[in-house]
Amino acid sequence: xxxxNHSQSKNSPELNEFISELDNKSLAEIKEEVNNNVNQFESFxxxxxxxxxxxxxxxxxxxEKYEDEFKIDTTGISKALNQFNDVTFVQxxxxxxxxxxxxxxxxxxxxxxxxxxxxxQKITPKTxxxxxxxxxxxxxxxxxxxxxxxxxxxxxxPIDSINITYKINYVKDYDFVEVSLDKPKVSYKGGExxxxxxxxxxxxxxxxxxxxxxxxxQGYNAEGKVLDESGYxxxxxxxxxxxxxxxxxxxxxxxxxxxxxxxxxxxxxxFQEYLKNNLSNLDxxxxxxxxxxxxxxxxxxxxxxxxxxxxxxxxxxxxxTARNYKPIxxxxxxxxxxxxxxxxxxxxxxxxxxxxAGSYGLENIRGNFYEDNNxxxxxxxxxxxxxxxxxxxxxxxxNGLIGILPEQENDxxxxxxxxxxxxxxxxxxxxxxxxxILFGITADHKFYILDENAxxxxxxxxxxxxxxxxxxxxxxxxxxxxxxxxxxxGKIVIPFKYKNAKGFEDGITAVKFNGTYKFIDxxxxxxxxxxxxxxxxxxxxxxxxxxYSFDYGKVSYNYKGELIEK
Amino acid sequence: xxxxxxxLFLTISISITSCNKDALKYDFxxxxxxxxxxxxxxxxxxxxxxxxxxxxxxxxxxxxxGMHYAGVPIREALITDNYTLLTTDSLNFSAKKLxxxxxxxKGLTNPTESYSGNINFVWNDETENKKxxxxxxxxxxxxxxxxxxxxxxxxxxxxxxxxxxxxxxHKIKTFENQPKYILxxxxxxxxxxxxxxxxxxxxxxxxxxxxxxxxxxGPVSSLKIIPKKNKGSKNFNENAFFSATITNKDNKETxxxxxxxxxxxxxPIVLETEFNSTLPYYPKAWxxxxxxxxxxxxxAKIIALYDKIGKAFLAKDKQxxxxxxxxxxxxxxxxxxxxxxxxxxDEWEAYLAVQLNSxxxxxxxxxxxxxxxDGKLIYxxxxxxxxxxxxxxxxxxxxxxxxxxxxxxxxxLKIIR
Numbered sequence: 004x005x006x007x008n009h010s011q012s013k014n015s016p017e018l019n020e021f022i023s024e025l026d027n028k029s030l031a032e033i034k035e036e037v038n039n040n041v042n043q044f045e046s047f048x049x050x051x052x053x054x055x056x057x058x059x060x061x062x063x064x065x066x067e068k069y070e071d072e073f074k075i076d077t078t079g080i081s082k083a084l085n086q087f088n089d090v091t092f093v094q095x096x097x098x099x100x101x102x103x104x105x106x107x108x109x110x111x112x113x114x115x116x117x118x119x120x121x122x123x124q125k126i127t128p129k130t131x132x133x134x135x136x137x138x139x140x141x142x143x144x145x146x147x148x149x150x151x152x153x154x155x156x157x158x159x160x161p162i163d164s165i166n167i168t169y170k171i172n173y174v175k176d177y178d179f180v181e182v183s184l185d186k187p188k189v190s191y192k193g194g195e196x197x198x199x200x201x202x203x204x205x206x207x208x209x210x211x212x213x214x215x216x217x218x219x220x221q222g223y224n225a226e227g228k229v230l231d232e233s234g235y236x237x238x239x240x241x242x243x244x245x246x247x248x249x250x251x252x253x254x255x256x257x258x259x260x261x262x263x264x265x266x267x268x269x270x271x272x273x274f275q276e277y278l279k280n281n282l283s284n285l286d287x288x289x290x291x292x293x294x295x296x297x298x299x300x301x302x303x304x305x306x307x308x309x310x311x312x313x314x315x316x317x318x319x320x321x322x323x324t325a326r327n328y329k330p331i332x333x334x335x336x337x338x339x340x341x342x343x344x345x346x347x348x349x350x351x352x353x354x355x356x357x358x359x360a361g362s363y364g365l366e367n368i369r370g371n372f373y374e375d376n377n378x379x380x381x382x383x384x385x386x387x388x389x390x391x392x393x394x395x396x397x398x399x400x401x402n403g404l405i406g407i408l409p410e411q412e413n414d415x416x417x418x419x420x421x422x423x424x425x426x427x428x429x430x431x432x433x434x435x436x437x438x439x440i441l442f443g444i445t446a447d448h449k450f451y452i453l454d455e456n457a458x459x460x461x462x463x464x465x466x467x468x469x470x471x472x473x474x475x476x477x478x479x480x481x482x483x484x485x486x487x488x489x490x491x492x493g494k495i496v497i498p499f500k501y502k503n504a505k506g507f508e509d510g511i512t513a514v515k516f517n518g519t520y521k522f523i524d525x526x527x528x529x530x531x532x533x534x535x536x537x538x539x540x541x542x543x544x545x546x547x548x549x550x551y552s553f554d555y556g557k558v559s560y561n562y563k564g565e566l567i568e569k
Numbered sequence: 570x571x572x573x574x575x576x577l578f579l580t581i582s583i584s585i586t587s588c589n590k591d592a593l594k595y596d597f598x599x600x601x602x603x604x605x606x607x608x609x610x611x612x613x614x615x616x617x618x619x620x621x622x623x624x625x626x627x628x629x630x631x632x633x634x635g636m637h638y639a640g641v642p643i644r645e646a647l648i649t650d651n652y653t654l655l656t657t658d659s660l661n662f663s664a665k666k667l668x669x670x671x672x673x674x675k676g677l678t679n680p681t682e683s684y685s686g687n688i689n690f691v692w693n694d695e696t697e698n699k700k701x702x703x704x705x706x707x708x709x710x711x712x713x714x715x716x717x718x719x720x721x722x723x724x725x726x727x728x729x730x731x732x733x734x735x736x737x738x739h740k741i742k743t744f745e746n747q748p749k750y751i752l753x754x755x756x757x758x759x760x761x762x763x764x765x766x767x768x769x770x771x772x773x774x775x776x777x778x779x780x781x782x783x784x785x786x787g788p789v790s791s792l793k794i795i796p797k798k799n800k801g802s803k804n805f806n807e808n809a810f811f812s813a814t815i816t817n818k819d820n821k822e823t824x825x826x827x828x829x830x831x832x833x834x835x836x837p838i839v840l841e842t843e844f845n846s847t848l849p850y851y852p853k854a855w856x857x858x859x860x861x862x863x864x865x866x867x868x869a870k871i872i873a874l875y876d877k878i879g880k881a882f883l884a885k886d887k888q889x890x891x892x893x894x895x896x897x898x899x900x901x902x903x904x905x906x907x908x909x910x911x912x913x914x915d916e917w918e919a920y921l922a923v924q925l926n927s928x929x930x931x932x933x934x935x936x937x938x939x940x941x942x943d944g945k946l947i948y949x950x951x952x953x954x955x956x957x958x959x960x961x962x963x964x965x966x967x968x969x970x971x972x973x974x975x976x977x978x979x980x981x982l983k984i985i986r
Contacts, residue, residue: 374963376963377963378928378963379963393928393929393961394929394961395961395962395963395964395965395966396963396964409961410929410931410954410961410966411955411959411966411968412966413955
């Protein structure tokens with residue numbers, strides 16, 4: 004209930020915040036928490052009996068561990084600003100509320116980048132674009148953009164996309180102050196830093212509480228090497244006085260516990276009043292000495308420390324748009340929401356349209372096709388019922404078509420439209436999606452591009468389709484492994500002639516033919532011959548743009564195909 | 570004074586004796602089923618109210634004085650819905666004693682070493698599986714058993730199946746001689762049809778081993794093998810050859826040998842022979858079956874049978890499934906002289922899986938019928954579907970296809986192999 008590491012500022016606002024957090028709790032809940040916490044606190048004070056002073060030790064030279072000296076590194080800032088260029092969210096509905104979970108899709112890491120010291124970030128939603136056309140900008144700044152958990156995002160209404168600003172604040176310039184046994188007392192910005200004790204791996208110093216918190220503290224051994232830190236504790240109370248403070252708090256909690264268990268309070272408000280009147284009397288909450296006590300432990304025998312203070316900071320901001328992971332195709336799609344005993348289908352405005360008794364645990368496949376653990380379903384809007392589909396598997400494609408395997412894994416795909424009606428004249432042994440483009444492959448190894456009406460356009464000569472669509476070009480190869488490119492309509496715009504190639508980006512790519520790598524544009528026109536025959540793995544620069552490098556980095560070109568001077 | 574002393578002495582000895590009685594109160598070796606386990610927990614709960622044991626919980630750890638396994642003290646019992654894990658104490662050679670008790674109870678079994686270096690003994694039977702994990706604190710060898718070594722006994726119970734299909738092993742007879750006739754083929758650059766007793770068991774195959782017992786119904790059997798050239802070739806290739814032997818796997822005796830012949834030309838070669846197929850048991854099989862070659866209703870009967878199978882599985886009709894498959898499964902297991910309880914149980918669990926996972930069945934409409942054994946035994950090859958009957962569930966599929974015959978006096982087909 005009370006954190007051990009509290010800040011240097013006066014404690015009443017914290018106390019008030021702590022008290023107001025009890026607003027929504029019942030006395031019964033508070034009683035249970037206090038009973039639990041007293042037990043935990045008791046074992047905690049036992050811990051303090053063997054206080055930190057027992058961990059002071061001398062470290063042998065060979066056991067020393069070091070770390071790098073602090074420096075501001077702003078190269079990560081650009082990277083951090085560009086990390087959100089492909090963000091999607093999964094929206095689910097529960098009890099008439101929206102839940103969103105975000106996901107980063109561009110560089111293999113699903114969480115936001117970890118930031119260095121002195122860097123802080125803030126992610127703020129600015130505009131929500133609902134599927135019904137409404138746009139909302141007010142009271143959304145507090146909705147949480149979380150990459151691991153579902154967070155509440157207001158009433159149940161389908162969202163197409165969200166504009167979000169990302170702001171980074173980082174230390175641009177800093178001061179540092181060094182304190183050592185030779186120079187134990189230093190003045191800084193009207194306050195004082197005092198080295199009280201340095202023994203073995205332990206150092207204890209104090210800071211006037213008028214000095215802002217340092218952004219980094221590093222310890223040095225006798226040779227001036229930076230030691231790795233193994234632990235620290237910051238407090239308003241001097242070490243040695245901690246135990247007394249905790250014993251006082253424990254006694255107080257025990258008193259509280261007795262009063263609660265004896266039902267001395269009528270309601271939560273009375274309890275809060277009691278806390279307000281009594282807690283502020285505790286010494287623990289009255290930090291009178293104006294000093295912050297810091298104890299640090301290192302993997303080495305520490306002789307001096309450097310404290311780094313922020314002098315100047317800078318902010319940079321960028322915006323990005325997070326899209327709904329399942330783009331909503333039809334304007335009249337319904338959305339499923341589970342309540343305790345029913346499955347409710349809502350329209351774009353969050354209004355229930357169809358209610359079906361029973362909780363299915365339905366997951367939307369696409370449009371009106373759903374599944375749960377045991378069955379596939381089609382939501383029959385006209386009949387206001389869920390039709391069970393007894394098939395082996397259902398696949399939904401980005402262009403709105405549905406592929407169904409009726410009986411077995413080895414079946415051919417039959418194509419259906421969004422109204423569960425069969426469509427198209429062929430069935431396909433295999434289907435493959437590249438972006439929004441759907442390829443169907445028949446049993447005789449012919450490749451077709453399928454539009455949203457299942458009209459099939461044969462792409463002659465194709466034996467393989469590669470995975471990326473960009474600049475309206477998809478890489479394909481023929482039966483001799485020669486590479487060419489098709490457009491999204493299925494036209495072979497660059498015939499099969501390359502021995503090796505990368506996908507397009509920013510309008511160009513590198514391809515190998517006649518022995519060397521050349522840059523070509525989207526029409527296959529050669530822009531430049533690099534004269535190199537060996538390409539390295541593609542890299543990205545700090546702005547997220549492609550770098551083409553050849554022959555183990557000996558020669559590099561930027562995303563425009565311009566030579567990068569070394 | 571004397572009376573007081575006697576009273577005191579009696580009280581003490583009573584408490585000592587009852588202390589000893591307490592020491593062996595809850596015997597896990599008597600438990601044979603999950604419901605008996607629950608009864609024991611309920612007993613422990615009743616007699617030890619302050620210990621807060623919950624007999625309704627599906628996961629609990631109990632440390633109670635008086636728990637034992639046939640006299641070996643158990644320090645801790647972890648009981649879940651799926652297994653019971655008993656840990657002995659680490660005193661008085663408990664691990665060694667428990668091993669000895671289990672060997673008497675379940676028989677000897679070979680030890681194996683686990684990843685952690687512990688030594689395991691496993692006993693699996695029809696009703697329960699017991700695994701003893703011995704933690705040798707002082708060394709890796711059973712010979713170095715010390716008093717501190719302890720053991721963990723994991724007990725799981727197998728589901729009880731009352732359906733005869735799952736208990737075929739109870740009916741299997743064993744004999745002094747139990748021949749298992751195997752056809753071994755050594756061939757190169759050809760494919761072949763194998764026909765035994767006028768039953769086509771494979772066409773255009775390259776497999777090298779065939780179990781023949783399932784197609785034997787009498788003391789002498791005929792064998793016809795037709796090697797053919799590879800598909801797409803004009804003739805047999807240069808080095809193509811064929812040879813085969815029939816052996817009795819039981820005594821390794823060679824029953825018949827087809828000497829190696831070089832294959833030339835472009836026509837299939839027909840190799841025919843007879844061999845001694847004496848068995849202590851001959852199945853009824855299709856021997857009393859009706860010649861189906863002129864049966865006008867045959868197609869309808871085939872569809873009717875697969876329809877019946879489909880409906881039985883979807884309805885989870887265990888009796889119907891038992892009636893459909895029993896003769897086939899029994900005869901085939903008996904022809905293998907297989908008394909292992911796992912064979913029938915595994916087969917039954919496979920039938921259960923189809924029942925559990927399927928929500929639809931599809932029967933082929935278009936198929937070829939192959940007549941074997943003078944028309945008494947038929948096999949069908951589906952043409953419009955991948956097999957005769959397909960069961961479909963959510964991301965689940967299973968196909969079935971069998972040899973069928975019509976018993977004399979019946980108007981319906983029956984599955985026989």
